[in-house]
Amino acid sequence: MSVDERERLVEATRALTYAVAVTDLPDEDLAAVSEAVDSLSRALRKQTRKRCVTESVTAVVESRPVVLDRYNPAMIPLEVRFPEDGTAAATVTLNAVHQGPTDSVHGGVSGLLMDNILGILVQSKGLLCVTGTLSLRYRALTPLDRPLELRAEIVDHSGRRVTVTGWIECGGVRTVEATGVFIEVPSR
Numbered sequence: 001m002s003v004d005e006r007e008r009l010v011e012a013t014r015a016l017t018y019a020v021a022v023t024d025l026p027d028e029d030l031a032a033v034s035e036a037v038d039s040l041s042r043a044l045r046k047q048t049r050k051r052c053v054t055e056s057v058t059a060v061v062e063s064r065p066v067v068l069d070r071y072n073p074a075m076i077p078l079e080v081r082f083p084e085d086g087t088a089a090a091t092v093t094l095n096a097v098h099q100g101p102t103d104s105v106h107g108g109v110s111g112l113l114m115d116n117i118l119g120i121l122v123q124s125k126g127l128l129c130v131t132g133t134l135s136l137r138y139r140a141l142t143p144l145d146r147p148l149e150l151r152a153e154i155v156d157h158s159g160r161r162v163t164v165t166g167w168i169e170c171g172g173v174r175t176v177e178a179t180g181v182f183i184e185v186p187s188r
């Protein structure tokens with residue numbers, strides 16, 4: 001499968017996930033749909049790989065911008081920009097698939113987004129790191145269906161520890177603040 005075809009399949013699958021999450025069809029109409037979806041799964045499983053297609057470390061260091069989780073339909077694709085000031089930035093809109101409290105983003109999903117943008121900023125500097133600690137402060141509910149602005153900046157690098165802060169804003173309101181301590185690991 002060419003990469004473009006894979007991306008098209010992943011996008012279609014995300015659209016399916018959204019449709020499943022919000023469909024209000026009566027139960028009697030769902031059986032046929034389930035049958036069709038099962039049949040698609042069987043078709044795809046005829047040939048599988050062990051792990052998802054992911055971005056290589058080299059691509060993360062060299063390409064600008066980079067799209068995280070482009071090929072994993074269960075994850076949130078994040079196009080990360082790297083402005084001249086050395087930060088990382090991304091814009092994303094979430095929907096009912098990532099719902100937590102009514103009309104708001106699930107807190108764990110906000111944590112995932114923060115881990116990803118803080119982590120990718122560190123990787124983009126050529127520092128191979130894993131997350132050691134991620135702390136989150138939820139200042140306000142993060143809305144669904146509205147563009148969210150994500151940002152990350154490195155505030156300290158001492159020894160193997162890289163400290164990064166970041167946040168999520170919506171309409172100028174900061175809803176989440178994060179601090180991550182990333183630990184450099186030997187290349188594998």
Ligand SMILES: CCCCCCCC/C=C\CCCCCCCC(=O)SCCNC(=O)CCNC(=O)[C@H](O)C(C)(C)COP(=O)(O)OP(=O)(O)OC[C@H]1O[C@@H](n2cnc3c(N)ncnc32)[C@H](O)[C@@H]1OP(=O)(O)O
Binds near residue numbers: 055117160183
């Ligand atoms: C393999 C690399 C992968 C790279 C992938 C690249 C692809 C790029 C594509 C896309 C990127 C997108 C971005 C992704 C973002 C998501 C990232 C994640 O979700 S990572 C998964 C969650 N994290 C874990 O599973 C860690 C599990 N923990 C460990 O592996 C170890 O505990 C580790 C490496 C963190 C530390 O273990 P030790 O044995 O190597 O080192 P010790 O001696 O314990 O510590 C070294 C120094 O770090 C400090 N340290 C250790 N843990 C700390 C912590 N949690 N907080 C603060 N400092 C800590 C220590 O105090 C020490 O400092 P002193 O050198 O003495 O000054």
